[in-house]
Structures are given as C-alpha cells and as structure tokens.
Amino acid sequence: MSVKFKKLALIGIGLIGSSIALAARRQGLVDHIAISTRKPETLAEAEALQLGDSYTLDPAEAVRDADLVILCTPVGAYKSVMEAIAPSLAPGAILSDVGSVKEHVVKVLQPLLPEGVQLIPGHPIAGTEHSGPSAGFPELFAGRWCVLTPGPEVDPAAVEKLSAFWRAMGSQVECMDAAHHDMVLAITSHVPHLIAYNIVGTVADLEADTKSEVIKFSASGFRDFTRIAASDPVMWRDVFLTNRDGVLEMLGRFLEDLAVLQRAVRTGDGPALEAMFTRTRAIRRSIISAGQETAAPDFGRPHEAPPAAEGDEKA
C-alpha cells in the first residue's frame, strides 16, 4: 500500500501543523497541501514560509477533495471547525488531529462525522516550547512516538495508511484506547506542565529584588522548568479544560507523594530522603535507553569556554 495522499488539508498551522507540512513535503507523502487558519496574519505567515500549495481562511474549502485532513488547532476550536468542514469532507477521507487529549476529541467530532469518513484521532508526542508557523521543522517527529486512537468501527486499512504516513515522517506508531491515552498523558505531560507553570508562577509573584536573583541563579535547577512553562498558553488551557479527570487523578497522586516528602524534610528523615532520591535515577536511564532523551549532561546545553587570559581577571 502506498503512503501517498493526493491532498492533505491542515486546519491550523502552528508548531505541529508546520512540522507536518515540512516533513510530509520532504518525504514526498502528499501531492498537494492545503492550509487553512482562522487568522489572516497566520495564513500570510504560512504562505510567506511556503508551507503549502494553497491557502484559505475557509476550512471547508481546504478540506474539499482532501483524502487526509488533520486538525492542528487548539482542541477548544474543534467543534466550530468540525461544524464548518463536515459537509465538505470527502467520502473515504481520513480525518485526524494532533491534540494532546483524545477522549474529548472523539466526543466532539464523532457526532458530526459524515458517513464514510474515517475518524482516527492522533497525538504526536513531540514538540518544543516554541509556537507558530515558523516554529516547525521536519525532524520534529523523528524517533518520537505518535499515538492513534481509532474506534472499533474504523477501517483497518485507513489506520494502516495513516500509520505509514507517520512512520514515513520518522515516528513510531502505537494504537490505544482514547481514555487510556488521556490517563498516561496526564502524568507524562499534563501534570508536568501544570507543575512547571505553577512554580514559574510562584517565582513571578516574588518581590522584585528576589525575582532578579532567581533569574541570575536559575542555572541551579529552576530554568529547567521554564522551558515547558513557555509553551503555548491557549493550547494548554484547552488541555486542562478537556482532560480534567485524568489531570486531577494524577495530580492527586503527585500531591500525596509530595506530602510524604514534605514530612521527611520537616522531620529531618535523612534515610527516607536518600532512598527517594536514589530510586529516581533508574527512570532517567530508561528514558535515555529508549531513545527519548539525550545522554549528554545538561541536555547537551552549550557551555562557553572560560576566559582565555590567565591570572587576575577583573573584567
């Protein structure tokens, strides 16, 4: 089976949409890329970057005759997008998305799905803290997992074709139940983002003097949290509005564990602290072995050379 699609419609063209456009083009997976956005300035930016072959503010026009449609907007926009495109979706077309939650997506899209259209929600587990059409790059998905959550009614050939599309862009593909996806992602992604946003917020509330010191001394740990707390705010708002149960369940476990650790600090329980801090190393080693993280110290961040001159440096 060929992985080639005649027309790919991308509704929304941020970090993920633009990376799909670049990767699909480079790998020769599509004949035509149609791009649609809500805002004219985003569309103009996508066109200036030559991400597609056609550009329109009308999503219905973008999806007409498309055999692959991928929603790349924040999840909160799916309902109005689906209402606009449903009448124009071609029979036999695959409708997919890249949203970070999946059960809610099925709930919103399924009732509006025309007969003969194959709904295969998707989630590429890849990203950076940058957003917008210029943030994309074709290597984004290489070595990363893409989760697909097709319902039992979906044609297996369609699932295989979409899987091949993602594999051709460098991803590994796994199919699972939408509810299970949401629970796993709550702990791997949603709660980490919530915590990162929270601690950066705690710092933002410090008195101005202390805040400037926090910025100076951020290399001691804090700056690691600021990366994911710089991610797209609207996208993340929608994640927390639509995976509430998964997030509250995993946040509850995190808070229980933190209460235990807090007590160990308060009571000065050295053995408990050391035991806790020892067992966490194995998890990182597993992630590095699984090819999902670099083994280079400090994420491979650049380290500048010390001053060349020797002796008394007062610059």
Added chain:
Amino acid sequence: MSVKFKKLALIGIGLIGSSIALAARRQGLVDHIAISTRKPETLAEAEALQLGDSYTLDPAEAVRDADLVILCTPVGAYKSVMEAIAPSLAPGAILSDVGSVKEHVVKVLQPLLPEGVQLIPGHPIAGTEHSGPSAGFPELFAGRWCVLTPGPEVDPAAVEKLSAFWRAMGSQVECMDAAHHDMVLAITSHVPHLIAYNIVGTVADLEADTKSEVIKFSASGFRDFTRIAASDPVMWRDVFLTNRDGVLEMLGRFLEDLAVLQRAVRTGDGPALEAMFTRTRAIRRSIISAGQETAAPDFGRPHEAPPAAEGDEKA
C-alpha cells in the same frame, strides 16, 4: 593583586571539585593541587584522571601549607572533615566550600575555625546531573554565578582574592548574607529538585504497564524533570536536612499556588488558566537575556533526521 595560590587543597573530588581542579589548572591559578577523599577508590580515580599533584586519604595532610582550602564533599560531611583539618590549617589560609546551603555551613565550621583562617563560604551556581571525579569539565563555571557569603569579620583582601579566583574560572561573583542565599536557593534550586524527585517518584510507583508507556511518551514534558532528579542523592539529602526552613517556606508558597491552579482545573476556569500560562513566558525570556539559558528550542537537544527513503516506511 595576583590571583595565584601556592597550594589548593580540594577535600572531596566530585563534579564540582574536579571541575575546579581542571579550570584552576587550565587558567594557571595554582602551583599545586592537593586532593583528599574519604574513599580510596575515588582517590584512585582522581589520580588516574590526573586531576591533582598530590593525593591523600588524610585531609589534614592535604590542607597543610595550603593557602586555599575548598570543601567539595556533601555538606553532611563538613563537621568531621573540619574536626580533622582544623589543627593543620595554615594561618592566613582561605577556607571555602561549594555547598548548596550556607547558613548551616557557617554554623558548623565557624566554632572550629582556628585564629587567622579566613572563612568564606561559597556556592558556584553550576552543575550537571552527573557526579563523580570523571563528571567535571573546565567550562562548568563559565558564565555562571558564584555566591560568596563571608561574615563581617573576614579580611576584604581575602574576599577579593577568592572572587578573582572564581572570575578567572569564568564566573561572575556576588557576595550576600548566608540566610538570604538559602532563601533564594530554596526557590531556584531546592524546591525544583524536590518537585522533580517527587514527580519521578510518582511515576516510579505506577503499575509496570503504565510505567513503560510513560517512558515511551516522556518527550511530552516528563523527561525534563528527570534530569535534575538524576542528581547526586547524598548531596541532595544533605541539602534538605540543612535548609529545612527555606525549603518549607518556599514549598508552602508553591503548594498554595498549586491549590489555586487545581481549583481552576476542577471548575473549568479557562480565563484563569490562560492568564496563568501567559505570564510565565516572560520569566524564561529574562533568563535567556541574562545569559543563563540557551534560546535554542528544546534546550538545543539533538533532533535526528527523518528516514531518508520516501514513501511507505515499515521498518
């Protein structure tokens, strides 16, 4: 004033100690480096790496005639080290350290300090998640801050000489009160480490199936937390045993803020979530502007190229 020291004694030779040895040597700041460790195998490793000029298991021997002594062991070992070296410290010598807490260090070292020895506690705000003598590299301190917390009784010339030593290794130097240091580091470093250790621990407790999925899908945020949760467990145990007040104060603020965010998730308060997620971006921009973080997406982590072949990829 020359920055040159005749003899530098490093007590303990992990990531920080070995980086000082390499940087001080490269910049020509010392004539002789004496290294002492508690464990014979660590000393043998330091010698095999040629980090120093002399090696001994007896810290008193290492500090004899040294004009600069830097304690690089976990903070919990300071008391016994100080008891061993105090009688051998040379008059006029500078005694410093690299521990992540400072008020406790003064409390432990000051009572045992011989007349004429200048106690200048220090904390280079630099590190990686790796530990041990082979983890060091001479660029570690370049562009990073080093905090010194001398008491009012210390000779300003000694403070200036130690500052020049750190500047020559590439650091910027700031002097402050030990208690203030501990409060600032509680939020920039200690609480972030506690939270990172905690969430990695929460994952370690998940059922085996889910845990393997967390590892696969860790690129969605979680892996950022595993780096600092892979730091040296004994060193971090000692931090939490010795900066309890600072940690509990800042952890309290973090938990108050998290309760607000948790409620916003529970009640589906989109505007509050979006507002929270928007204001945190400015903090990261400030850290990048201050030269304490890379502007490259994803910390500059390497991204592999997608497969070269085009079309159906089933490998």
